[in-house]
Amino acid sequence: xxxxxxxxxxxxxxxxxxxxxxxxxxxxxxxxxxxxxxxxxxxxxxxxxxxxxxxxxxxxxxxxxxxxxxxxxxxxxxxxxxxxxxxxxxxxxxxxxxxxxxxxxxxxxxxxxxxxxxxxxxxxxxxxxxxxxxxxxxxxxxxxxxxxxxxxxxxxxxxxxxxxxxxxxxxxxxxxxxxxxxxxxxxxxxxxxxxxxxxxxxxxxxxxxxxxxxxxxxxxxxxxxxxxxxxxxxxxxxxxxxxxxxxxxxxxxxxxxxxxxxxxxxxxxxxxxxxxxxxxxxxxxxxxxxxxxxxxxxxxxxxxxxxxxxxxxxxxxxxxxxxxxxxxxxxxxxxxxxxxxxxxxxxxxxxxxxxxxxxxxxxxxxxxxxxxxxxxxxxxxxxxxxxxxxxxxxxxxxxxxxxxxxxxxxxxxxxxxxxxxxxxxxxxxxxxxxxxxxxxxxxxxxxxxxxxxxxxxxxxxxxxxxxxxxxxxxxxxxxxxxxxxxxxxxxxxxxxxxxxxxxxxxxxxxxxxxxxxxxxxxxxxxxxxxxxxxxxx
Numbered sequence: 195x196x197x198x199x200x201x202x203x204x205x206x207x208x209x210x211x212x213x214x215x216x217x218x219x220x221x222x223x224x225x226x227x228x229x230x231x232x233x234x235x236x237x238x239x240x241x242x243x244x245x246x247x248x249x250x251x252x253x254x255x256x257x258x259x260x261x262x263x264x265x266x267x268x269x270x271x272x273x274x275x276x277x278x279x280x281x282x283x284x285x286x287x288x289x290x291x292x293x294x295x296x297x298x299x300x301x302x303x304x305x306x307x308x309x310x311x312x313x314x315x316x317x318x319x320x321x322x323x324x325x326x327x328x329x330x331x332x333x334x335x336x337x338x339x340x341x342x343x344x345x346x347x348x349x350x351x352x353x354x355x356x357x358x359x360x361x362x363x364x365x366x367x368x369x370x371x372x373x374x375x376x377x378x379x380x381x382x383x384x385x386x387x388x389x390x391x392x393x394x395x396x397x398x399x400x401x402x403x404x405x406x407x408x409x410x411x412x413x414x415x416x417x418x419x420x421x422x423x424x425x426x427x428x429x430x431x432x433x434x435x436x437x438x439x440x441x442x443x444x445x446x447x448x449x450x451x452x453x454x455x456x457x458x459x460x461x462x463x464x465x466x467x468x469x470x471x472x473x474x475x476x477x478x479x480x481x482x483x484x485x486x487x488x489x490x491x492x493x494x495x496x497x498x499x500x501x502x503x504x505x506x507x508x509x510x511x512x513x514x515x516x517x518x519x520x521x522x523x524x525x526x527x528x529x530x531x532x533x534x535x536x537x538x539x540x541x542x543x544x545x546x547x548x549x550x551x552x553x554x555x556x557x558x559x560x561x562x563x564x565x566x567x568x569x570x571x572x573x574x575x576x577x578x579x580x581x582x583x584x585x586x587x588x589x590x591x592x593x594x595x596x597x598x599x600x601x602x603x604x605x606x607x608x609x610x611x612x613x614x615x616x617x618x619x620x621x622x623x624x625x626x627x628x629x630x631x632x633x634x635x636x637x638x639x640x641x642x643x644x645x646x647x648x649x650x651x652x653x654x655x656x657x658x659x660x661x662x663x664x665x666x667x668x669x670x671x672x673x674x675x676x677x678x679x680x681x682x683x684x685x686x687x688x689x690x691x692x693x694x695x696x697x698x699x700x701x702x703x704x705x706x707x708x709x710x711x712x713x714x715x716x717x718x719x720x721x722x723x724x725x726x727x728x729x730x731x
Contacts, residue, residue, distance in 0.1 A: 325623025523600025570644025
């Protein structure tokens with residue numbers, strides 16, 4: 195029987211603690227989700243209101259480190275012994291039972307005391323700021339048990355399909371490697387930036403666009419994307435890199451991560467992104483491309499169990515809707531209120547053509563302008579993206595701001611407010627710190643200003659999807675349904691639903707998602723179903 199470092203069996207410790215953990219009384223943790231998984235392994239299921247000092251600290255200052263020793267140093271002015279100091283690092287790391295009982299007891303007691311003390315201080319700081327208290331109490335804290343259940347459930351994966359796709363993609367990658375050597379005029383290592391730079395800038399005499407910190411010509415993605423407009427080799431290299439990354443990251447790796455239950459279990463990072471967005475790791479299921487054929491085939495490997503269906507719901511143009519709400523621009527508000535395709539409406543305004551005569555190409559360009567401005571893209575960046583002359587792109591941007599003056603006003607006011615306060619806020623009061631907004635370096639400050647413009651939109655979108663997840667999970671539990679919330683991917687929720695509940699979930703899910711926020715324009719969620727994640731989206 196396993197023994198703890200103080201001589202008691204794990205089973206005896208678990209038996210002693212189980213009644214308290216399962217009592218409906220408040221608990222406080224640091225990284226409560228991980229603790230709940232560890233306790234579940236001992237058949238202990240945590241009940242009662244759960245507080246988490248990691249989440250409290252994240253809500254107050256998302257841009258800082260939220261490790262317990264860092265929180266203790268900042269909040270309590272106390273230095274904790276770290277687990278690395280007690281257990282060791284790397285190959286020398288010891289198991290708990292190999293550590294001297296006094297050392298492990300001191301570490302764990304110090305951590306417990308720090309969690310309790312920091313919790314009191316951080317709670318007081320939250321209570322002193324009602325906006326942030328609301329973010330913690332209504333979004334972050336109730337989301338924690340939702341994510342815990344999603345991680346525990348996981349999603350079924352078809353490993354055979356992935357292996358077949360890997361073999362097929364391997365053939366495509368080999369063809370691209372051959373095409374690259376033909377375009378270069380000789381064999382070379384496609385993974386070597388040095389060899390690629392030699393071919394592009396010395397042998398093929400292509401002008402150098404930018405250099406690395408060491409002064410060598412850069413062959414990063416930005417450079418190759420620009421060169422790919424005029425030269426064949428950079429275009430081939432980009433495609434080779436894209437497919438190679440897909441193969442190694444998903445097709446080859448995912449089958450190795452299937453658990454004994456036949457499902458993969460991602461970990462959702464709740465305290466990672468400064469904007470409030472959730473992260474996904476081990477494996478990362480948020481970066482699988484949704485619109486490329488290869489990405490859709492990977493999504494097809496995520497399947498429903500027999501007798502169940504994947505139900506997928508995705509917010510429609512949520513960040514543009516948030517922009518309309520924040521800017522209160524009359525043109526955007528009226529376009530959404532009328533239920534128009536906002537990209538088509540933008541094209542009509544910017545290019546001066548009737549709505550019913552907007553061409554697909556004009557709509558595509560308007561979409562790039564809409565999203566480009568949200569992310570602070572300059573006229574130069576827009577010109578690159580659209581393949582236009584810089585002056586033409588600048589004229590489009592100016593025309594956009596003439597037609598949508600509220601957007602320009604929002605951007606100017608947000609820059610000024612960020613420079614004054616050092617942060618911006620979401621609709622719900624989440625504080626998004628912009629540390630470089632007062633930088634003396636123009637390039638750094640410009641990047642911070644772009645972040646300041648986008649952060650309230652991205653942060654509000656993150657808050658909305660989190661609120662939706664809480665509402666969906668509460669509804670499922672209140673109605674005692676068997677449906678399972680599986681994944682959150684940016685503005686998208688993925689559920690696994692038994693056949694007899696599909697119609698009910700399809701009807702209710704968009705209602706719950708639309709009700710996650712009350713904006714000046716309607717929120718719309720589009721729902722799809724299928725045997726696989728790919729089919730449902």
